[in-house]
Amino acid sequence: MNSTDTSIGRTRDADPADFAHVDTWVFDLDNTLYPRRTDLFSQIDARMTDYVAELLSVPRDEAKAVQKGFYRQYGTTLRGLMEVHGIDPDAFLAYVHNIDYSWLAPNPELGAEIAALPGRKFIFTNGDRGHAERTARQLGIFEHFEDVFDIVAAGLIPKPAAETYDKFMGLHRIDTARAAMFEDLARNLEVPKRLGMRTVLIVPENFETALGDAWEHEGREGAHIDFVTDDLTAFLRRIRAAA
Structure with missing residues:
Protein backbone atom coordinates (compact mmCIF):
# COMPACT_ATOMS: atom_id res chain seq x y z
CA MET A 1 0.00 0.00 0.00
CA ARG A 37 -19.16 18.55 -4.94
CA THR A 38 -22.30 17.96 -7.01
CA ASP A 39 -24.19 18.77 -3.78
CA LEU A 40 -27.20 16.67 -4.80
CA PHE A 41 -27.78 15.63 -1.22
CA SER A 42 -28.32 19.27 -0.20
CA GLN A 43 -31.76 19.01 -1.79
CA ILE A 44 -32.65 16.03 0.40
CA ASP A 45 -31.14 17.74 3.40
CA ALA A 46 -33.27 20.84 2.85
CA ARG A 47 -36.44 18.77 2.45
CA MET A 48 -35.69 16.91 5.67
CA THR A 49 -35.39 20.23 7.44
CA ASP A 50 -38.73 21.34 5.97
CA TYR A 51 -40.34 18.09 7.08
CA VAL A 52 -39.10 18.44 10.66
CA ALA A 53 -40.09 22.12 10.80
CA GLU A 54 -43.64 21.31 9.73
CA LEU A 55 -43.92 18.24 11.95
CA LEU A 56 -42.77 20.05 15.08
CA SER A 57 -44.09 23.52 14.15
CA VAL A 58 -40.68 25.10 14.78
CA PRO A 59 -38.48 27.52 12.79
CA ARG A 60 -36.14 26.00 10.20
CA ASP A 61 -33.00 26.70 12.22
CA GLU A 62 -34.40 24.78 15.18
CA ALA A 63 -35.64 22.03 12.87
CA LYS A 64 -32.16 21.77 11.35
CA ALA A 65 -30.61 21.22 14.78
CA VAL A 66 -33.15 18.49 15.58
CA GLN A 67 -32.60 16.87 12.20
CA LYS A 68 -28.82 16.78 12.53
CA GLY A 69 -29.02 15.54 16.09
CA PHE A 70 -31.17 12.60 15.01
CA TYR A 71 -28.82 11.88 12.11
CA ARG A 72 -25.78 11.69 14.34
CA GLN A 73 -27.47 9.72 17.14
CA TYR A 74 -29.58 7.26 15.12
CA GLY A 75 -27.72 6.96 11.80
CA THR A 76 -30.51 8.65 9.83
CA THR A 77 -32.93 11.47 10.51
CA LEU A 78 -35.70 9.04 9.61
CA ARG A 79 -34.77 6.60 12.36
CA GLY A 80 -34.73 9.36 14.93
CA LEU A 81 -38.13 10.66 13.82
CA MET A 82 -39.54 7.14 14.00
CA GLU A 83 -38.13 6.48 17.47
CA VAL A 84 -39.09 9.82 18.99
CA HIS A 85 -42.16 10.91 17.02
CA GLY A 86 -43.50 7.70 15.45
CA ILE A 87 -43.71 9.10 11.92
CA ASP A 88 -44.78 7.19 8.79
CA PRO A 89 -41.49 6.20 7.10
CA ASP A 90 -43.01 5.78 3.64
CA ALA A 91 -44.40 9.31 3.63
CA PHE A 92 -41.09 10.70 4.87
CA LEU A 93 -39.04 8.87 2.23
CA ALA A 94 -41.36 9.96 -0.57
CA TYR A 95 -41.20 13.59 0.58
CA VAL A 96 -37.44 13.95 1.05
CA HIS A 97 -36.52 12.18 -2.19
CA ASN A 98 -38.72 14.39 -4.35
CA ILE A 99 -35.73 16.22 -5.81
CA ASP A 100 -34.20 17.33 -9.12
CA TYR A 101 -31.81 14.63 -10.36
CA SER A 102 -30.67 16.69 -13.35
CA TRP A 103 -28.00 18.09 -11.00
CA LEU A 104 -26.09 14.87 -11.77
CA ALA A 105 -24.26 14.56 -15.06
Missing part, protein backbone atom coordinates in the same frame (compact mmCIF):
# COMPACT_ATOMS: atom_id res chain seq x y z
CA ASN A 2 1.40 3.36 -0.98
CA SER A 3 0.59 6.54 0.90
CA THR A 4 0.84 10.15 -0.17
CA ASP A 5 0.75 12.94 2.40
CA THR A 6 -1.16 16.10 1.59
CA SER A 7 -1.47 19.39 3.44
CA ILE A 8 -4.97 18.46 4.60
CA GLY A 9 -5.01 14.72 4.99
CA ARG A 10 -3.66 11.47 3.63
CA THR A 11 -4.59 9.46 0.58
CA ARG A 12 -3.80 5.79 0.24
CA ASP A 13 -3.54 4.32 -3.22
CA ALA A 14 -4.23 0.68 -3.98
CA ASP A 15 -2.09 -1.85 -5.74
CA PRO A 16 -4.11 -4.12 -8.06
CA ALA A 17 -2.98 -7.13 -6.04
CA ASP A 18 -4.89 -5.78 -3.03
CA PHE A 19 -8.16 -6.52 -4.86
CA ALA A 20 -7.19 -9.61 -6.84
CA HIS A 21 -9.35 -11.80 -4.58
CA VAL A 22 -12.46 -9.59 -4.68
CA ASP A 23 -15.52 -10.84 -6.56
CA THR A 24 -18.22 -8.80 -4.81
CA TRP A 25 -18.25 -5.00 -4.95
CA VAL A 26 -20.52 -3.03 -2.62
CA PHE A 27 -21.08 0.70 -3.10
CA ASP A 28 -22.79 3.25 -0.94
CA LEU A 29 -24.86 5.71 -3.00
CA ASP A 30 -24.88 9.36 -1.94
CA ASN A 31 -21.52 11.13 -2.07
CA THR A 32 -19.93 7.84 -3.14
CA LEU A 33 -21.17 6.99 -6.62
CA TYR A 34 -21.24 10.69 -7.36
CA PRO A 35 -18.84 13.28 -5.90
CA ARG A 36 -19.88 15.39 -2.93
CA PRO A 106 -24.08 11.09 -16.63
CA ASN A 107 -20.76 9.42 -15.89
CA PRO A 108 -19.99 6.87 -18.62
CA GLU A 109 -16.38 6.55 -17.47
CA LEU A 110 -17.48 5.40 -14.02
CA GLY A 111 -20.01 3.06 -15.62
CA ALA A 112 -17.30 1.48 -17.74
CA GLU A 113 -15.05 0.90 -14.73
CA ILE A 114 -17.87 -0.64 -12.66
CA ALA A 115 -18.88 -2.85 -15.59
CA ALA A 116 -15.30 -4.08 -15.93
CA LEU A 117 -15.03 -5.19 -12.29
CA PRO A 118 -15.14 -8.98 -11.99
CA GLY A 119 -18.10 -10.49 -10.20
CA ARG A 120 -21.18 -9.02 -8.56
CA LYS A 121 -21.95 -5.38 -7.79
CA PHE A 122 -24.46 -3.93 -5.33
CA ILE A 123 -25.69 -0.57 -4.09
CA PHE A 124 -26.11 -0.53 -0.31
CA THR A 125 -27.76 2.70 0.84
CA ASN A 126 -29.53 4.31 3.78
CA GLY A 127 -31.81 5.93 1.21
CA ASP A 128 -34.70 4.16 -0.47
CA ARG A 129 -34.72 2.08 -3.65
CA GLY A 130 -36.48 4.70 -5.73
CA HIS A 131 -33.86 7.30 -4.90
CA ALA A 132 -31.04 4.83 -5.62
CA GLU A 133 -32.53 3.84 -8.97
CA ARG A 134 -33.16 7.42 -10.08
CA THR A 135 -29.66 8.45 -9.06
CA ALA A 136 -27.95 5.51 -10.74
CA ARG A 137 -30.03 5.87 -13.90
CA GLN A 138 -29.18 9.57 -14.12
CA LEU A 139 -25.51 8.64 -13.80
CA GLY A 140 -25.98 5.96 -16.47
CA ILE A 141 -24.66 3.17 -14.26
CA PHE A 142 -27.75 1.40 -12.93
CA GLU A 143 -27.56 -1.50 -15.36
CA HIS A 144 -24.22 -2.63 -13.90
CA PHE A 145 -25.65 -3.53 -10.49
CA GLU A 146 -27.23 -6.81 -9.48
CA ASP A 147 -29.43 -5.24 -6.83
CA VAL A 148 -30.07 -2.32 -4.50
CA PHE A 149 -30.22 -2.95 -0.76
CA ASP A 150 -32.07 0.03 0.66
CA ILE A 151 -33.30 1.27 4.03
CA VAL A 152 -36.60 -0.57 3.59
CA ALA A 153 -34.83 -3.88 2.91
CA ALA A 154 -32.80 -3.14 6.06
CA GLY A 155 -35.98 -3.02 8.12
CA LEU A 156 -35.50 0.75 8.44
CA ILE A 157 -32.39 0.18 10.59
CA PRO A 158 -29.57 2.15 8.95
CA LYS A 159 -25.87 1.64 8.62
CA PRO A 160 -23.74 1.50 10.74
CA ALA A 161 -25.88 -1.04 12.68
CA ALA A 162 -24.22 -4.46 12.52
CA GLU A 163 -27.57 -6.22 12.04
CA THR A 164 -28.13 -4.31 8.81
CA TYR A 165 -24.85 -5.53 7.33
CA ASP A 166 -25.70 -9.06 8.45
CA LYS A 167 -29.06 -8.83 6.74
CA PHE A 168 -27.49 -7.59 3.52
CA MET A 169 -24.73 -10.22 3.51
CA GLY A 170 -27.14 -13.02 4.34
CA LEU A 171 -29.71 -12.01 1.74
CA HIS A 172 -27.15 -12.02 -1.04
CA ARG A 173 -24.95 -14.81 0.35
CA ILE A 174 -21.84 -12.68 0.24
CA ASP A 175 -18.47 -14.09 1.23
CA THR A 176 -17.09 -11.07 3.08
CA ALA A 177 -13.52 -12.33 2.70
CA ARG A 178 -13.94 -11.81 -1.04
CA ALA A 179 -15.80 -8.49 -0.93
CA ALA A 180 -14.96 -4.78 -0.98
CA MET A 181 -17.04 -1.85 0.22
CA PHE A 182 -16.89 1.78 -0.88
CA GLU A 183 -18.31 4.45 1.46
CA ASP A 184 -18.09 8.18 2.13
CA LEU A 185 -18.61 7.83 5.91
CA ALA A 186 -15.75 6.24 7.84
CA ARG A 187 -18.04 4.98 10.60
CA ASN A 188 -19.97 2.93 8.05
CA LEU A 189 -16.82 0.95 7.23
CA GLU A 190 -16.12 -0.29 10.76
CA VAL A 191 -18.41 -3.34 10.52
CA PRO A 192 -17.33 -4.28 6.98
CA LYS A 193 -13.71 -4.27 8.10
CA ARG A 194 -14.54 -6.52 11.07
CA LEU A 195 -16.27 -8.86 8.64
CA GLY A 196 -13.09 -9.14 6.58
CA MET A 197 -13.96 -6.87 3.67
CA ARG A 198 -11.62 -4.53 1.85
CA THR A 199 -12.69 -1.00 2.78
CA VAL A 200 -12.38 2.12 0.65
CA LEU A 201 -13.28 5.56 1.95
CA ILE A 202 -14.43 8.13 -0.60
CA VAL A 203 -13.50 11.64 0.52
CA PRO A 204 -14.30 15.03 -1.02
CA GLU A 205 -11.83 16.31 -3.58
CA ASN A 206 -8.75 17.80 -1.90
CA PHE A 207 -10.25 16.68 1.44
CA GLU A 208 -12.59 19.67 1.34
CA THR A 209 -14.92 19.46 4.34
CA ALA A 210 -16.95 22.58 3.69
CA LEU A 211 -19.85 20.50 2.41
CA GLY A 212 -21.50 18.42 5.10
CA ASP A 213 -20.93 18.29 8.84
CA ALA A 214 -17.34 18.13 10.08
CA TRP A 215 -18.05 15.09 12.27
CA GLU A 216 -18.99 13.11 9.16
CA HIS A 217 -15.31 13.15 8.22
CA GLU A 218 -14.12 11.83 11.58
CA GLY A 219 -12.35 8.47 11.63
CA ARG A 220 -10.82 8.58 8.17
CA GLU A 221 -7.42 7.78 9.68
CA GLY A 222 -8.79 4.74 11.50
CA ALA A 223 -7.30 1.27 11.12
CA HIS A 224 -10.61 0.06 9.65
CA ILE A 225 -9.95 2.13 6.51
CA ASP A 226 -7.80 0.23 4.01
CA PHE A 227 -7.76 2.83 1.24
CA VAL A 228 -8.79 6.44 0.73
CA THR A 229 -9.55 8.18 -2.55
CA ASP A 230 -11.19 11.36 -3.78
CA ASP A 231 -11.74 9.97 -7.28
CA LEU A 232 -13.72 6.72 -7.48
CA THR A 233 -13.38 6.32 -11.25
CA ALA A 234 -9.60 6.68 -11.17
CA PHE A 235 -9.34 4.33 -8.18
CA LEU A 236 -11.32 1.62 -9.95
CA ARG A 237 -9.22 2.09 -13.06
CA ARG A 238 -6.06 1.52 -11.04
CA ILE A 239 -7.26 -1.70 -9.45
CA ARG A 240 -8.97 -3.12 -12.53
CA ALA A 241 -5.67 -4.68 -13.59
CA ALA A 242 -6.37 -7.23 -10.86
CA ALA A 243 -9.31 -8.59 -12.88
Whole structure:
Protein backbone atom coordinates (compact mmCIF):
# COMPACT_ATOMS: atom_id res chain seq x y z
CA MET A 1 0.00 0.00 0.00
CA ASN A 2 1.40 3.36 -0.98
CA SER A 3 0.59 6.54 0.90
CA THR A 4 0.84 10.15 -0.17
CA ASP A 5 0.75 12.94 2.40
CA THR A 6 -1.16 16.10 1.59
CA SER A 7 -1.47 19.39 3.44
CA ILE A 8 -4.97 18.46 4.60
CA GLY A 9 -5.01 14.72 4.99
CA ARG A 10 -3.66 11.47 3.63
CA THR A 11 -4.59 9.46 0.58
CA ARG A 12 -3.80 5.79 0.24
CA ASP A 13 -3.54 4.32 -3.22
CA ALA A 14 -4.23 0.68 -3.98
CA ASP A 15 -2.09 -1.85 -5.74
CA PRO A 16 -4.11 -4.12 -8.06
CA ALA A 17 -2.98 -7.13 -6.04
CA ASP A 18 -4.89 -5.78 -3.03
CA PHE A 19 -8.16 -6.52 -4.86
CA ALA A 20 -7.19 -9.61 -6.84
CA HIS A 21 -9.35 -11.80 -4.58
CA VAL A 22 -12.46 -9.59 -4.68
CA ASP A 23 -15.52 -10.84 -6.56
CA THR A 24 -18.22 -8.80 -4.81
CA TRP A 25 -18.25 -5.00 -4.95
CA VAL A 26 -20.52 -3.03 -2.62
CA PHE A 27 -21.08 0.70 -3.10
CA ASP A 28 -22.79 3.25 -0.94
CA LEU A 29 -24.86 5.71 -3.00
CA ASP A 30 -24.88 9.36 -1.94
CA ASN A 31 -21.52 11.13 -2.07
CA THR A 32 -19.93 7.84 -3.14
CA LEU A 33 -21.17 6.99 -6.62
CA TYR A 34 -21.24 10.69 -7.36
CA PRO A 35 -18.84 13.28 -5.90
CA ARG A 36 -19.88 15.39 -2.93
CA ARG A 37 -19.16 18.55 -4.94
CA THR A 38 -22.30 17.96 -7.01
CA ASP A 39 -24.19 18.77 -3.78
CA LEU A 40 -27.20 16.67 -4.80
CA PHE A 41 -27.78 15.63 -1.22
CA SER A 42 -28.32 19.27 -0.20
CA GLN A 43 -31.76 19.01 -1.79
CA ILE A 44 -32.65 16.03 0.40
CA ASP A 45 -31.14 17.74 3.40
CA ALA A 46 -33.27 20.84 2.85
CA ARG A 47 -36.44 18.77 2.45
CA MET A 48 -35.69 16.91 5.67
CA THR A 49 -35.39 20.23 7.44
CA ASP A 50 -38.73 21.34 5.97
CA TYR A 51 -40.34 18.09 7.08
CA VAL A 52 -39.10 18.44 10.66
CA ALA A 53 -40.09 22.12 10.80
CA GLU A 54 -43.64 21.31 9.73
CA LEU A 55 -43.92 18.24 11.95
CA LEU A 56 -42.77 20.05 15.08
CA SER A 57 -44.09 23.52 14.15
CA VAL A 58 -40.68 25.10 14.78
CA PRO A 59 -38.48 27.52 12.79
CA ARG A 60 -36.14 26.00 10.20
CA ASP A 61 -33.00 26.70 12.22
CA GLU A 62 -34.40 24.78 15.18
CA ALA A 63 -35.64 22.03 12.87
CA LYS A 64 -32.16 21.77 11.35
CA ALA A 65 -30.61 21.22 14.78
CA VAL A 66 -33.15 18.49 15.58
CA GLN A 67 -32.60 16.87 12.20
CA LYS A 68 -28.82 16.78 12.53
CA GLY A 69 -29.02 15.54 16.09
CA PHE A 70 -31.17 12.60 15.01
CA TYR A 71 -28.82 11.88 12.11
CA ARG A 72 -25.78 11.69 14.34
CA GLN A 73 -27.47 9.72 17.14
CA TYR A 74 -29.58 7.26 15.12
CA GLY A 75 -27.72 6.96 11.80
CA THR A 76 -30.51 8.65 9.83
CA THR A 77 -32.93 11.47 10.51
CA LEU A 78 -35.70 9.04 9.61
CA ARG A 79 -34.77 6.60 12.36
CA GLY A 80 -34.73 9.36 14.93
CA LEU A 81 -38.13 10.66 13.82
CA MET A 82 -39.54 7.14 14.00
CA GLU A 83 -38.13 6.48 17.47
CA VAL A 84 -39.09 9.82 18.99
CA HIS A 85 -42.16 10.91 17.02
CA GLY A 86 -43.50 7.70 15.45
CA ILE A 87 -43.71 9.10 11.92
CA ASP A 88 -44.78 7.19 8.79
CA PRO A 89 -41.49 6.20 7.10
CA ASP A 90 -43.01 5.78 3.64
CA ALA A 91 -44.40 9.31 3.63
CA PHE A 92 -41.09 10.70 4.87
CA LEU A 93 -39.04 8.87 2.23
CA ALA A 94 -41.36 9.96 -0.57
CA TYR A 95 -41.20 13.59 0.58
CA VAL A 96 -37.44 13.95 1.05
CA HIS A 97 -36.52 12.18 -2.19
CA ASN A 98 -38.72 14.39 -4.35
CA ILE A 99 -35.73 16.22 -5.81
CA ASP A 100 -34.20 17.33 -9.12
CA TYR A 101 -31.81 14.63 -10.36
CA SER A 102 -30.67 16.69 -13.35
CA TRP A 103 -28.00 18.09 -11.00
CA LEU A 104 -26.09 14.87 -11.77
CA ALA A 105 -24.26 14.56 -15.06
CA PRO A 106 -24.08 11.09 -16.63
CA ASN A 107 -20.76 9.42 -15.89
CA PRO A 108 -19.99 6.87 -18.62
CA GLU A 109 -16.38 6.55 -17.47
CA LEU A 110 -17.48 5.40 -14.02
CA GLY A 111 -20.01 3.06 -15.62
CA ALA A 112 -17.30 1.48 -17.74
CA GLU A 113 -15.05 0.90 -14.73
CA ILE A 114 -17.87 -0.64 -12.66
CA ALA A 115 -18.88 -2.85 -15.59
CA ALA A 116 -15.30 -4.08 -15.93
CA LEU A 117 -15.03 -5.19 -12.29
CA PRO A 118 -15.14 -8.98 -11.99
CA GLY A 119 -18.10 -10.49 -10.20
CA ARG A 120 -21.18 -9.02 -8.56
CA LYS A 121 -21.95 -5.38 -7.79
CA PHE A 122 -24.46 -3.93 -5.33
CA ILE A 123 -25.69 -0.57 -4.09
CA PHE A 124 -26.11 -0.53 -0.31
CA THR A 125 -27.76 2.70 0.84
CA ASN A 126 -29.53 4.31 3.78
CA GLY A 127 -31.81 5.93 1.21
CA ASP A 128 -34.70 4.16 -0.47
CA ARG A 129 -34.72 2.08 -3.65
CA GLY A 130 -36.48 4.70 -5.73
CA HIS A 131 -33.86 7.30 -4.90
CA ALA A 132 -31.04 4.83 -5.62
CA GLU A 133 -32.53 3.84 -8.97
CA ARG A 134 -33.16 7.42 -10.08
CA THR A 135 -29.66 8.45 -9.06
CA ALA A 136 -27.95 5.51 -10.74
CA ARG A 137 -30.03 5.87 -13.90
CA GLN A 138 -29.18 9.57 -14.12
CA LEU A 139 -25.51 8.64 -13.80
CA GLY A 140 -25.98 5.96 -16.47
CA ILE A 141 -24.66 3.17 -14.26
CA PHE A 142 -27.75 1.40 -12.93
CA GLU A 143 -27.56 -1.50 -15.36
CA HIS A 144 -24.22 -2.63 -13.90
CA PHE A 145 -25.65 -3.53 -10.49
CA GLU A 146 -27.23 -6.81 -9.48
CA ASP A 147 -29.43 -5.24 -6.83
CA VAL A 148 -30.07 -2.32 -4.50
CA PHE A 149 -30.22 -2.95 -0.76
CA ASP A 150 -32.07 0.03 0.66
CA ILE A 151 -33.30 1.27 4.03
CA VAL A 152 -36.60 -0.57 3.59
CA ALA A 153 -34.83 -3.88 2.91
CA ALA A 154 -32.80 -3.14 6.06
CA GLY A 155 -35.98 -3.02 8.12
CA LEU A 156 -35.50 0.75 8.44
CA ILE A 157 -32.39 0.18 10.59
CA PRO A 158 -29.57 2.15 8.95
CA LYS A 159 -25.87 1.64 8.62
CA PRO A 160 -23.74 1.50 10.74
CA ALA A 161 -25.88 -1.04 12.68
CA ALA A 162 -24.22 -4.46 12.52
CA GLU A 163 -27.57 -6.22 12.04
CA THR A 164 -28.13 -4.31 8.81
CA TYR A 165 -24.85 -5.53 7.33
CA ASP A 166 -25.70 -9.06 8.45
CA LYS A 167 -29.06 -8.83 6.74
CA PHE A 168 -27.49 -7.59 3.52
CA MET A 169 -24.73 -10.22 3.51
CA GLY A 170 -27.14 -13.02 4.34
CA LEU A 171 -29.71 -12.01 1.74
CA HIS A 172 -27.15 -12.02 -1.04
CA ARG A 173 -24.95 -14.81 0.35
CA ILE A 174 -21.84 -12.68 0.24
CA ASP A 175 -18.47 -14.09 1.23
CA THR A 176 -17.09 -11.07 3.08
CA ALA A 177 -13.52 -12.33 2.70
CA ARG A 178 -13.94 -11.81 -1.04
CA ALA A 179 -15.80 -8.49 -0.93
CA ALA A 180 -14.96 -4.78 -0.98
CA MET A 181 -17.04 -1.85 0.22
CA PHE A 182 -16.89 1.78 -0.88
CA GLU A 183 -18.31 4.45 1.46
CA ASP A 184 -18.09 8.18 2.13
CA LEU A 185 -18.61 7.83 5.91
CA ALA A 186 -15.75 6.24 7.84
CA ARG A 187 -18.04 4.98 10.60
CA ASN A 188 -19.97 2.93 8.05
CA LEU A 189 -16.82 0.95 7.23
CA GLU A 190 -16.12 -0.29 10.76
CA VAL A 191 -18.41 -3.34 10.52
CA PRO A 192 -17.33 -4.28 6.98
CA LYS A 193 -13.71 -4.27 8.10
CA ARG A 194 -14.54 -6.52 11.07
CA LEU A 195 -16.27 -8.86 8.64
CA GLY A 196 -13.09 -9.14 6.58
CA MET A 197 -13.96 -6.87 3.67
CA ARG A 198 -11.62 -4.53 1.85
CA THR A 199 -12.69 -1.00 2.78
CA VAL A 200 -12.38 2.12 0.65
CA LEU A 201 -13.28 5.56 1.95
CA ILE A 202 -14.43 8.13 -0.60
CA VAL A 203 -13.50 11.64 0.52
CA PRO A 204 -14.30 15.03 -1.02
CA GLU A 205 -11.83 16.31 -3.58
CA ASN A 206 -8.75 17.80 -1.90
CA PHE A 207 -10.25 16.68 1.44
CA GLU A 208 -12.59 19.67 1.34
CA THR A 209 -14.92 19.46 4.34
CA ALA A 210 -16.95 22.58 3.69
CA LEU A 211 -19.85 20.50 2.41
CA GLY A 212 -21.50 18.42 5.10
CA ASP A 213 -20.93 18.29 8.84
CA ALA A 214 -17.34 18.13 10.08
CA TRP A 215 -18.05 15.09 12.27
CA GLU A 216 -18.99 13.11 9.16
CA HIS A 217 -15.31 13.15 8.22
CA GLU A 218 -14.12 11.83 11.58
CA GLY A 219 -12.35 8.47 11.63
CA ARG A 220 -10.82 8.58 8.17
CA GLU A 221 -7.42 7.78 9.68
CA GLY A 222 -8.79 4.74 11.50
CA ALA A 223 -7.30 1.27 11.12
CA HIS A 224 -10.61 0.06 9.65
CA ILE A 225 -9.95 2.13 6.51
CA ASP A 226 -7.80 0.23 4.01
CA PHE A 227 -7.76 2.83 1.24
CA VAL A 228 -8.79 6.44 0.73
CA THR A 229 -9.55 8.18 -2.55
CA ASP A 230 -11.19 11.36 -3.78
CA ASP A 231 -11.74 9.97 -7.28
CA LEU A 232 -13.72 6.72 -7.48
CA THR A 233 -13.38 6.32 -11.25
CA ALA A 234 -9.60 6.68 -11.17
CA PHE A 235 -9.34 4.33 -8.18
CA LEU A 236 -11.32 1.62 -9.95
CA ARG A 237 -9.22 2.09 -13.06
CA ARG A 238 -6.06 1.52 -11.04
CA ILE A 239 -7.26 -1.70 -9.45
CA ARG A 240 -8.97 -3.12 -12.53
CA ALA A 241 -5.67 -4.68 -13.59
CA ALA A 242 -6.37 -7.23 -10.86
CA ALA A 243 -9.31 -8.59 -12.88
